[in-house]
Amino acid sequence: MQAAIDEALLGLREGGVPIGAVLVEDGKIIGRGRNRRVQQQDQLMHAEIDCLRHARLTDGYHNTTLYSTLMPCYLCAGAVVQFGIKKVVVGEGRSAPAARNFMQSHGVEVLDLDNALCKEMMAEYIRQNPALWEKFLAELNPDILKPSLPSISIRHHLLPGDVGYITYLHAVLYAPRQGWDHTFDSYVAIPLAQFALRNSPQERIWIVENEGRIVGCVAIVKFSESEAQLRWLLLRPALRSQGWGRKLVQEALAFSRDAGYSSVFLWTVSALPAAAGLYRSVGFRETEKVTHELWGRRVTEVKYEMELK
Numbered sequence: 483m484q485a486a487i488d489e490a491l492l493g494l495r496e497g498g499v500p501i502g503a504v505l506v507e508d509g510k511i512i513g514r515g516r517n518r519r520v521q522q523q524d525q526l527m528h529a530e531i532d533c534l535r536h537a538r539l540t541d542g543y544h545n546t547t548l549y550s551t552l553m554p555c556y557l558c559a560g561a562v563v564q565f566g567i568k569k570v571v572v573g574e575g576r577s578a579p580a581a582r583n584f585m586q587s588h589g590v591e592v593l594d595l596d597n598a599l600c601k602e603m604m605a606e607y608i609r610q611n612p613a614l615w616e617k618f619l620a621e622l623n624p625d626i627l628k629p630s631l632p633s634i635s636i637r638h639h640l641l642p643g644d645v646g647y648i649t650y651l652h653a654v655l656y657a658p659r660q661g662w663d664h665t666f667d668s669y670v671a672i673p674l675a676q677f678a679l680r681n682s683p684q685e686r687i688w689i690v691e692n693e694g695r696i697v698g699c700v701a702i703v704k705f706s707e708s709e710a711q712l713r714w715l716l717l718r719p720a721l722r723s724q725g726w727g728r729k730l731v732q733e734a735l736a737f738s739r740d741a742g743y744s745s746v747f748l749w750t751v752s753a754l755p756a757a758a759g760l761y762r763s764v765g766f767r768e769t770e771k772v773t774h775e776l777w778g779r780r781v782t783e784v785k786y787e788m789e790l791k
């Protein structure tokens with residue numbers, strides 16, 4: 483890291499932005515570079531790019547580590563992923579964290595040293611050159627500075643493919659982990675297909691989509707005039723722990739009240755404690771438990787019920 487800092491200080495003395503980088507292979511530095519945005523009036527001359535441009539060619543970058551005084555931006559992170567560099571060590575990662583996730587999602591190990599000198603060097607430069615720094619930021623695509631929010635929507639009508647796809651999601655998200663066999667598919671598919679055919683105003687499905695892709699669902703199914711059954715609660719892992727499960731269950735309960743039911747029940751399995759916690763937190767209580775051979779395993783099914791007021 484000291485070699486990268488030296489490059490950054492060299493850049494500072496040249497009147498440039500103090501960001502330095504070195505590429506290390508088997509403990510030896512094989513490339514050095516510094517940001518030359520100002521010196522060369524070249525907006526592509528980031529420290530990491532300059533370093534790669536001047537690096538000795540290798541048979542492959544999988545044994546190399548890139549050191550940079552600042553967390554690589556998307557341009558440089560793209561180069562890291564493109565070249566197959568497996569490890570990136572940064573002096574300062576907090577002021578530009580966005581591309582860290584990008585690199586990690588491509589299997590790159592990212593280590594943030596949180597180095598005091600690296601932090602102070604950047605902070606001091608920005609204090610001394612606020613207008614220049616603003617200008618550099620303005621050159622960036624402003625969208626990459628915003629966190630990417632998933633665009634989630636909910637629909638209540640079924641489309642061709644939904645019955646099959648929701649069955650498929652249940653199967654792939656639950657069966658392998660629980661050790662269930664293909665008969666679990668039928669347990670989901672048969673009542674779901676019957677639900678789809680009834681198209682009853684006393685029943686409703688919530689299909690959660692993210693950019694056109696189904697990522698979750700829940701439904702209220704009529705069991706009798708007074709009893710509704712909550713079924714098919716499902717969320718892809720990326721959507722869990724964000725309140726979506728609670729929101730879906732609460733909407734389903736509100737619908738059940740409006741539809742005139744006096745109670746709602748559901749069946750789950752004892753091996754899904756997070757779901758059970760959610761049901762209890764909105765007012766369901768456990769009323770029945772049965773252990774039997776199901777879906778190729780011994781499964782403990784648990785019934786939860788709730789009176790609607």
Ligand SMILES: [Zn+2]
Nearest residue numbers: 528555557558
């Ligand atoms: Zn960069």
